[in-house]
Amino acid sequence: MEFERDSSMSQILTTHVGSLPRSQEVVDFIFARERKQPFxxxxxxxxxxxxxxxxVKKQVAAGVGIVSDGETSKISYATYVKDRYTGFDGDSPRNAPADLKLFPTYLARLANDGGTPKYARPMCVGEVTSKGQGELEKDISNLQAAMxxxxxxxxxMNAASPGVISLFLQNDHYKTREAYLAALADAMKAEYETIVASGLDLQLDCPDLALSRHMLFNDLTDxxxxxxxxxxxxxxxHALSGIPAEKVRVHICWGNYEGPHVCDIPMAKMFDTLMAVDAQYLLFETSNPRHGHEWAVFRDRAADIPDGKILVPGVVDTTTNFVEHPELVAQRLARFVDIVGADRVIAGSDCGFGTFAGFGSVDPDIAYAKLGALAEGAALASK
Structure with missing residues (x-):
């Protein structure tokens, strides 16, 4: 596949994974809808x-060059599909990540302190079909007006991948997991096409390519x-067929939570999987202490990075309230610039700052301070 390189970059651009803290008014509305209360x-x-x-105003003020709507209207990055597609009802079984099970006192502390979000995860109990693109079109209109x-x-604009939907909204209808994935791909294709047709870039959120290893498939070998x-x-x-790769971003992660992460499958093993997605922009974690060393995987396999792929390493963490020093951000970016060149690096965040509505480890004001440090660090690295 041929990729189009953005030769207009005069400096390292900045972006983030997508979700941002929501206001209390927004959270109240979302949970009224979630709980089927009148509004x-x-x-x-x-x-x-x-x-x-x-x-959007806050992102621009912080120096973010490629902005999102913060996933404002969505309950979460994956389970929002239950509100926009048929076939979901009841509840899916909960399964804590394997690393948290290894430290039960910490897992209990998270639960007791409200450190784990509570929201509906219905099963797939019928045919998955779109209810129409009306809600998505509202999201697109809001973002474009704000821009x-x-x-x-x-x-x-973010959208859930078939794999992450199957992770959180598990199958109780299709004969096989593969059939469920195929149905999800067919159903989601129109959503992806609508986003790209609007002129926005499409971001696919794919923690299923890493997180699900220790959350749903921990009984398998690597x-x-x-x-x-x-x-x-x-x-x-398949769902991306016909969509230009230069309009597509993909994000891989091991779970946006503060925890031991000792069960995470290494990037070295997921590298080929990540490169196989028909997306030009690759977003991945490199800030948190469990994955900060994995920049070396890209260095050691530089020859295997398809020409034109653009790396978007997470150079600020999204689970702690430390604000990274811009010099540290610049140092992290420089490692990737040395591998593929400045025109193929964009500064990003490890994950989102508001993965679930009303839930986030990082204070809202600090989240934007981190984005400001991201922009300052990218400016330093550009020099």
Missing amino acids: VQAEFDVAMTRAVAET TAHGASRGF AEFLKVAAGNVEALN
Whole structure:
């Protein structure tokens, strides 16, 4: 596959994974909908438009070059599909990540302190079909209006991958997991195409390519899991068929939570899987202490990075309230610049700052301070 390199880059651009802290007004509306409590749809829509405008304004002020809507209207990056597609009902079984099970006192502390979000995860109990693109079109309109109002020239919209939907909304309808993935790919294709047709970049969130190893498939060997991940990529690439790769971003992660992460499958084993996605932009974690060393994987396998792939390493963490020093951000970026060149590196975050509505480890004001440090560090690295 041929990729188009963005030769207009005069400095290292900045972005993030997508989700950002939501206001209390937004959270209240989202959970009213989640709990099937009465609310006025027109007031909901006005609140989302207002919140997205403020979110984009803050991103621009922080120096972020490629902005998002912060996933403002969504309950979470994966389970929002239950509100936009048919076939979901009931509840899926919960399964804590394997690393937290190894430290039960810490897992209990997280649960007792409200450190784990509570929201519906229905099973797939019927045919998955789209209810239409109306809610997505509202999200797109809100983001584009906010970008115009605050001078942002480039934006992206998040969407769930077939694999991550199958991770959180488990199958109780299709005969096989592969059939479920295929149905999800067919259903999600129109969502992906709608985002790209609007002029925005499409970001696919794919923690299924790493997190699910120690959350759902911890009974498999690494080699067996790689086959599962390859199936997920095959389904995703099918859904992306016909969409230009230069309009697509993919994000891989091991779970956006502070924890031991001692069960994470190494990037060295997931490298080929990540490269196989039909996306030009690759977003991945390199800030947290469990994966900060894995920049070396890209160095050692530089010859295996397809020409034109653009690396978007996470150079600020999203699970602690430390604000990274811009010099540290610049140092992290420099490692990747040395591997593929400055025109193929964009500064990003490890994960989102508001993965679930109303839940986040990082204080909202500190989240934007981190994005400011990200922009300062990218400016330093560009010099």
